[in-house]
Amino acid sequence: QMQLAESGGGLVQPGGSLRLSCVASDNIFNLLAVSWYRQAPGKQRETVATVINHDVTEYADSVQGRFTISRDTAKTTVYLQMNNLKREDTAVYYCSTSRGFQRYWGPGTQVTVSS
Numbered sequence: 609q610m611q612l613a614e615s616g617g618g619l620v621q622p623g624g625s626l627r628l629s630c631v632a633s634d635n636i637f638n639l640l641a642v643s644w645y646r647q648a649p650g651k652q653r654e655t656v657a658t659v660i661n662h663d664v665t666e667y668a669d670s671v672q673g674r675f676t677i678s679r680d681t682a683k684t685t686v687y688l689q690m691n692n693l694k695r696e697d698t699a700v701y702y703c704s705t706s707r708g709f710q711r712y713w714g715p716g717t718q719v720t721v722s723s
Contacts, residue, residue, distance in 0.1 A: 618718075657677035659679055
């Protein structure tokens, strides 16, 4: 059973940056598409960014140009670099992947953007 663990969240001022990490317990993670999701209080979970391989990435319109998803296969890790953070980026951020019919989620990391 593959396990995912996010880290890197915290409190940051508007305009600041954070880098989230998602580490997996299984090297098969390197072959799978991985997404970052977020869920703000009272809102539905939304997809933020997806990396399909090193060259193919997708972003939500709300983060395009500010967030960058990348992966380091040597560390079995996917990152989410978040720049020019806005208050509306405040949420719990989750990484997720799937293999066959099984979907895996990490426990999430809180990102709070506030002055």
